[in-house]
Amino acid sequence: xxxxxxxxxxxxxxxxxxxxxxxxxxxxxxxxxxxxxxxxxxxxxxxxxxxxxxxxxxxxxxxxxxxxxxxxxxxxxxxxxxxxxxxxxxxxxxxxxxxxxxxxxxxxxxxxxxxxxxxxxxxxxxxxxxxxxxxxxxxxxxxxxxxxxxxxxxxxxxxxxxxxxxxxxxxxxxxxxxx
Amino acid sequence: xxxxxxxxxxxxxxxxxxxxxxxxxxxxxxxxxxxxxxxxxxxxxxxxxxxxxxxxxxxxxxxxxxxxxxxxxxxxxxxxxxxxxxxxxxxxxxxxxxxxxxxxxxxxxxxxxxxxxxxxxxxxxxxxxxxxxxxxxxxxxxxxxxxxxxxxxxxxxxxxxxxxxxxxxxxxxxxxxxxxxxxxxxxxxxxxxxxxxxxxxxxxxxxxxxxxxxxxxxxxxxxxxxxxxxxxxxxxxxxxxxxxxxxxxxxxxxxxxxxxxxxxxxxxxxxxxxxxxxxxxxxxxxxxxxxxxxxxxxxxxxxxxxxxxxxxxxxxxxxxxxxxxxxxxxxxxxxxxxxxxxxxxxxxxxxxxxxxxxxxxxxxxxxxxxxxxxxxxxxxxxxxxxxxxxxxxxxxxxxxxxxxxxxxxxxxxxxxxxxxxxxxxxxxxxxxxxxxxxxxxxxxxxxxxxxxxxxx
Numbered sequence: 289x290x291x292x293x294x295x296x297x298x299x300x301x302x303x304x305x306x307x308x309x310x311x312x313x314x315x316x317x318x319x320x321x322x323x324x325x326x327x328x329x330x331x332x333x334x335x336x337x338x339x340x341x342x343x344x345x346x347x348x349x350x351x352x353x354x355x356x357x358x359x360x361x362x363x364x365x366x367x368x369x370x371x372x373x374x375x376x377x378x379x380x381x382x383x384x385x386x387x388x389x390x391x392x393x394x395x396x397x398x399x400x401x402x403x404x405x406x407x408x409x410x411x412x413x414x415x416x417x418x419x420x421x422x423x424x425x426x427x428x429x430x431x432x433x434x435x436x437x438x439x440x441x442x443x444x445x446x447x448x449x450x451x452x453x454x455x456x457x458x459x460x461x462x463x464x465x466x467x
Numbered sequence: 468x469x470x471x472x473x474x475x476x477x478x479x480x481x482x483x484x485x486x487x488x489x490x491x492x493x494x495x496x497x498x499x500x501x502x503x504x505x506x507x508x509x510x511x512x513x514x515x516x517x518x519x520x521x522x523x524x525x526x527x528x529x530x531x532x533x534x535x536x537x538x539x540x541x542x543x544x545x546x547x548x549x550x551x552x553x554x555x556x557x558x559x560x561x562x563x564x565x566x567x568x569x570x571x572x573x574x575x576x577x578x579x580x581x582x583x584x585x586x587x588x589x590x591x592x593x594x595x596x597x598x599x600x601x602x603x604x605x606x607x608x609x610x611x612x613x614x615x616x617x618x619x620x621x622x623x624x625x626x627x628x629x630x631x632x633x634x635x636x637x638x639x640x641x642x643x644x645x646x647x648x649x650x651x652x653x654x655x656x657x658x659x660x661x662x663x664x665x666x667x668x669x670x671x672x673x674x675x676x677x678x679x680x681x682x683x684x685x686x687x688x689x690x691x692x693x694x695x696x697x698x699x700x701x702x703x704x705x706x707x708x709x710x711x712x713x714x715x716x717x718x719x720x721x722x723x724x725x726x727x728x729x730x731x732x733x734x735x736x737x738x739x740x741x742x743x744x745x746x747x748x749x750x751x752x753x754x755x756x757x758x759x760x761x762x763x764x765x766x767x768x769x770x771x772x773x774x775x776x777x778x779x780x781x782x783x784x785x786x787x788x789x790x791x792x793x794x795x796x797x798x799x800x801x802x803x804x805x806x807x808x809x810x811x812x813x814x815x816x817x818x819x820x821x822x823x824x825x826x827x828x829x830x831x832x833x834x835x836x837x838x839x840x841x842x843x844x845x846x847x848x849x850x851x852x853x854x855x856x857x858x859x860x861x862x863x864x865x866x867x868x869x870x871x872x873x874x875x876x877x878x879x880x881x882x883x884x885x886x887x888x889x890x891x892x893x894x895x896x897x898x899x900x901x902x903x904x905x906x907x908x909x910x911x912x913x914x915x916x917x918x919x920x921x922x923x
Contacts (some may be wrong), residue, residue: 323854330815
């Protein structure tokens with residue numbers, strides 16, 4: 289793709305600065321267009337609740353999806369907005385405005401050392417299960433979530449399967465001993 | 468991609484207008500000055516959501532009985548219970564037979580399909596995702612393929628689009644027929660189960676004719692479909708379209724008009740539009756609350772803007788509306804299929820781009836290059852440009868979305884499926900609040916969750 293910041297040779301895992309991306313400002317945070325020409329916001333974690341609140345007030349009443357990506361092994365991540373520093377985890381949330389038939393997406397950078405994000409559940413109660421799934425699969429903690437527990441894996445599971453450093457393959461003991 | 472053409476320094480006034488700026492034009496530039504109070508206030512039955520871990524539940528259940536001080540009872544329902552649609556488990560807090568609080572416990576079918584997808588090429592991907600919503604497998608393949616094609620920036624031939632539409636609508640019919648069957652069985656109309664399955668089997672027979680398999684077809688693939696429609700497909704479709712209407716009228720006689728059926732469903736597990744939207748519901752559950760929202764009409768994909776159909780919307784948001792919506796969506800799907808029969812274009816069933824499409828079988832016997840090409844595509848796979856996309860289609864259960872990130876390699880870096888069943892399940896505690904356990908069964912049934920998709 290044309291806006292690739294690197295060439296074929298860059299497979300050593302070197303993280304290069306992504307090329308400058310056309311950026312506008314919406315809801316007080318940078319906005320870019322994604323590969324599918326979707327509007328993508330890039331709020332910081334501190335901004336996130338304020339931005340989500342503004343999105344909701346603007347008529348995006350439904351939180352369609354919350355997921356995350358672990359960019360541990362991918363230095364060639366899809367372009368971020370100017371001035372947004374890439375981190376290992378990225379929480380991706382999509383919203384729908386039914387009246388205007390519009391969608392908007394937000395990508396929030398979450399550092400490996402402190403994987404926490406404010407929870408959307410007070411603004412969008414529908415984000416409940418989705419955030420639990422992200423916690424379960426990536427270990428990203430949603431602060432203020434009413435039930436911050438695992439949802440798909442067993443409660444006593446160790447590790448977060450969708451992290452890139454979580455190996456696939458057989459695991460000798462899957463459940464604790466029944467007592 | 469359009470935005471790469473814009474010069475990097477888009478701040479200067481005399482450069483062409485940056486598309487990102489255009490896209491942002493209709494949005495306010497400032498964040499809210501005061502925090503929106505949120506949508507929790509729209510959920511009057513929020514207290515009915517149980518927040519209790521399995522350990523806490525087990526501890527609480529082990530407490531000795533305490534005579535008059537015990538007002539409520541904790542009970543476990545499922546995961547293997549005939550009316551929980553596979554392996555859904557519910558933790559219930561009961562007062563007599565009335566449900567006070569509840570919590571759906573899921574994950575019993577979790578097989579890590581999103582992780583698996585990261586280790587499969589884009590061509591192998593559909594074999595994986597098709598097993599998610601096993602009652603509507605073609606939609607999973609469709610959304611995966613659409614996401615891949617969007618990343619590849621290719622357009623499939625018209626015939627492939629229309630074949631996809633035909634198969635989708637057929638699949639919607641078979642899925643809703645399965646709902647008719649299970650919904651009837653859950654409510655004690657056991658003969659309905661046999662009728663629903665009898666009709667569904669006919670549709671599955673058509674799938675077998677076209678794809679070779681009754682379920683998990685791996686038919687819709689990035690770049691088109693696996694094979695052209697077989698000879699005589701029109702007759703098979705016509706046979707179905709002739710067979711179904713009288714059968715649906717039978718359903719009307721058996722269920723829709725029956726006082727027992729109406730008593731059992733009307734007013735049960737009600738939900739209003741605000742609740743449905745706040746809880747991110749989609750599909751028949753959202754439409755039953757009176758929100759006319761159907762991605763086929765509101766964000767047309769494939770060629771849905773070229774066919775005529777009605778979006779069936781409910782009024783009361785109860786279990787009867789959801790039943791009636793699905794029954795009538797079968798009729799609307801048949802209406803769409805009639806139009807597809809008339810408009811099915813001729814042409815290729817997969818894209819001509821040799822990067823994505825393996826060479827025709829006949830070429831492999833005569834050309835070494837074709838053999839190598841074939842081998843490379845099926846072992847190494849094709850490379851997909853980097854980017855991130857979210858694509859959504861209207862599955863029988865609601866918005867089925869696929870968020871895909873590519874790092875430029877032959878396998879998705881991340882593939883996330885937004886399963887409508889998973890998110891619609893959040894409504895259960897709200898619907899079941901202050902109702903009887905027997906009505907809770909109605910709620911589960913009316914959401915029509917497919918656990919394969921919930922757990923992925």
